[in-house]
Amino acid sequence: xxxxxxxxxxxxxxxxxxxxxxxxxxxxxxxxxxxxxxxxxxxxxxxxxxxxxxxxxxxxxxxxxxxxxxxxxxxxxxxxxxxxxxxxxxxxxxxxxxxxxxxxxxxxxxxxxxxxxxxxxxxxxxxxxxxxxxxxxxxxxxxxxxxxxxxxxxxxxxxxxxxxxxxxxxxxxxxxxxxxxxxxxxxxxxxxxxxxxxxxxxxxxxxxxxxxxxxxxxxxx
Numbered sequence: 001x002x003x004x005x006x007x008x009x010x011x012x013x014x015x016x017x018x019x020x021x022x023x024x025x026x027x028x029x030x031x032x033x034x035x036x037x038x039x040x041x042x043x044x045x046x047x048x049x050x051x052x053x054x055x056x057x058x059x060x061x062x063x064x065x066x067x068x069x070x071x072x073x074x075x076x077x078x079x080x081x082x083x084x085x086x087x088x089x090x091x092x093x094x095x096x097x098x099x100x101x102x103x104x105x106x107x108x109x110x111x112x113x114x115x116x117x118x119x120x121x122x123x124x125x126x127x128x129x130x131x132x133x134x135x136x137x138x139x140x141x142x143x144x145x146x147x148x149x150x151x152x153x154x155x156x157x158x159x160x161x162x163x164x165x166x167x168x169x170x171x172x173x174x175x176x177x178x179x180x181x182x183x184x185x186x187x188x189x190x191x192x193x194x195x196x197x198x199x200x201x202x203x204x205x206x207x208x209x210x211x212x213x214x215x216x217x218x219x220x221x
Contacts, residue, residue: 020048021058028067028078029166035080039068065160067167081168083218087211089165094207096158097142102200104148105191112148116191119144120184127181135176139166177210 024044027033044055059076062068066085070076108116119141126134139162146158183202190199 015054016050017054017057017061020050020054021061023048024055024058024062025065025067025163028062029163033078035078037078039076039078065164065167067164079167086165086168087214089161089168090210090214091207092161093142093165094203094210096154096161097145098200098203098207100142100145100149100151100154100158101190101203102196103151103154104145105194105196105199107148107150108191108194112144113191113194116141116144116148117188120188120191124181124184127178127184130176130178132176134178134180138180177206177213179209180206 024033033039039059041052041055045052048055059068059070063070067079068076069079104112119137123134123137123141126132126137143158143162146155149155183206187199187202190196190202
């Protein structure tokens with residue numbers, strides 16, 4: 001692994017292990033740390049500029065997320081995502097998105113409505129331009145909906161599934177659902193009317209469409 005310059009700074013607001021986790025997670029998701037690559041303690045120490053302890057704590061969390069594989073005295077390496085894992089993660093992600101939308105919309109204040117509408121308009125803009133920044137917009141919408149749902153358990157679950165889906169999406173990098181833009185208007189309408197059932201129904205329909213399209217693409221139909 002080419003060793004980048006240290007980018008970790010001690011923060012009074014975060015534990016060092018959490019800062020390290022964020023840096024390693026970003027490196028896995030952007031390909032700096034590639035699927036199947038072995039993680040060497042000395043290289044990670046040189047890159048991150050911290051001791052082994054926070055690195056090992058961060059790696060333990062990445063193992064929990066399914067992003068790193070470890071076998072004692074043999075290897076610690078970045079996991080290799082599969083299509084089957086992508087399907088499972090997508091199913092859970094769309095389920096969480098549906099629940100978050102159903103639960104959050106009735107609780108929105110005017111500022112919350114404005115925030116979600118703004119994010120959805122970015123989804124539309126990037127989808128129409130076939131810009132993969134759309135994927136980050138979708139994630140931001142779901143994360144905002146989770147926050148407004150005011151459900152701590154749902155938020156805890158999302159911390160594990162969303163990073164995992166981002167990584168596993170590398171197994172389906174060819175696949176971006178540009179036609180999701182056609183669901184933006186009904187979703188915005190649901191947000192503005194604070195109709196959780198209507199918003200959840202839009203997300204559910206999107207999930208079904210995504211699953212069907214993915215299967216057809218794989219089969220060549």
